[in-house]
Structures are given as C-alpha cells and as structure tokens.
Amino acid sequence: MLPSCEEVGQMVSESLDRRLSLPERIQVKLHLAMCALCRRYASQLVFLHKALHRHAEDAEARKEPDRELPDSVRQHLQDLVNRESQA
C-alpha cells in the first residue's frame, strides 16, 4: 500500500528522531519525488526542528536576557542566598 500524505508526514517527522527502516525510507523518497506539497511540508519540518534547537541554545547563551525578575523577587532571592550561604 502506498502511504498517504498524512502517513508520509508522520514518517518525515520520525526521520528527525530515529532512523527509518529501508522500506520506510523508500516509501518516503518515492512519495516526495511525486508530491510537491509534501516536499514543502518536509522542508518546513526540518527547518522548524533546527530552529527549535537554535532557539534553545540561544536562550542559554544570550548576553541580554529578555526577562527581568520583579524587584521583590530579586530581593527575596538575594536575602535567601545570603542567609543560606552563611549556614
């Protein structure tokens, strides 16, 4: 049975996470060769996958954080750290 666009979409997604079996890879390749919409969908999923990793790494590396702790919370944390580090 030839897979539908929906099934190919699922397999393309899984190919980002695990190695597809040989039959699966062949099915996907054949379908993508014939279906422009699924080719588009696949490239968008690949892009999204990369973008998410980049988004996560950027957040961890960023020089200027995009959020600020409220002053009251900042003060509370400072007091807590001061107290606990003397323990």
Next chain:
Amino acid sequence: MSDSLTEDNQGKIDPSRWVQDYGDLLYSIAYSRLNDDSAAQDAVQETFLAALKAKESFVGKSTERTWMVGILKHKITDLLRKRFRETPSDKVDILPVEQEHPYEQVGSSKGMWRPNRGPSEWGKDPHKSLEDSEFRRFLQICLDQLPERLAAVFTLYELQQEDAKKICKDLAVSATNLWVMLHRCRRQLRRCLELHWIEGEPVSRRNSE
C-alpha cells in the same frame, strides 16, 4: 585541600553576586520553557539553593555560568516531567491544526492534502530566519499555545534536548506514542507559524487562568 576556598577556582565562586549576575538569565530561560511566572521563579530559587549545596564540587571545568544553567535545566526537566504526569491524559486536546482537517478524511483520496489546505510556500531563507527576532517571537508565541501535556513532552525533547529513550522511561510512554506526540506538536507549530509569521494573521490572546 582544607584551603579549597583560597584555590583559584573556588575563589571565583561568589554566591553574593549570583542573583545579580544570573538571576535574569535563569529566569528568562525558565520562563521560555515553563511559560509561567511562578514556576519559573521557583526554578530559579531551587537552582540557587542547589548551587549553594553543590558549590564545593564546582571544580571550574566549565564556567560558573554554564554550571548554573546546567543546574537550572535539571530543575526545569523535573518540573516538566511532573507536569506531564499530573495532567490528566483522558483530556484529549484536539489541536487547532487538526480541527482544520487539512487531509481528506474519507474516500479514495483519504490522507491526501485537501485542496488549498496544503502548506503554503514560505519563501524564506531558513538561515536568515534563524537570526530574525520577529521569527523568534512568533516561535515562542506558538510554543506557548501548545496544550500543557503535549508542551511538556515537546519542550523536554526539543528545547531541553533530553534523550528520547530517557523521556519514554521517565514519562512511561512508548516510543511510538512519543513520535506521534512530537509530530502533532510539530504540525501545530508549523501551521501556527504559517498563519502568523508568514501570512500575518493577528494572534488572539489566550485567556490566562
């Protein structure tokens, strides 16, 4: 050894500066992954407390910043796992993209893209988009719209970069189940980005609980 506080690397540890140096950074990361003020603040607090307990074992192999972020990520992972387990699973969230039924439901074309429901041409250079702050803003908005249980597993995998096998074990889900959940999230995110970032549909405010 008893003079460890005077060693170079231990000398770099100054907890009195932690809130000032790392507070906002940790809060930003935590908020982007937990999408909740008080959960994010809790995570930051837990991180500082854990760092105080563990400061003797910080041997300066990484920077203090990397070490601190590492501790935060562990706390975030714990919180996300807890969220997943505690959100009821019989509450089946139908995602907006699924409600749109982009694929034919019945007939000989079952599972094929319906007319005018397929992905549109984005015409964007992926490399450039990754630098684009507008894109990043929409990405965060779209992530925040995912329902809680799916968001938890998706964040663990894609943002926290936890190993799939470990996720399956910790959350007691099968690999197949995980792949399905990830794809549902990816479909939804793709469609959300398409609607708002590409096609310019205004984002409607979600009611906050």
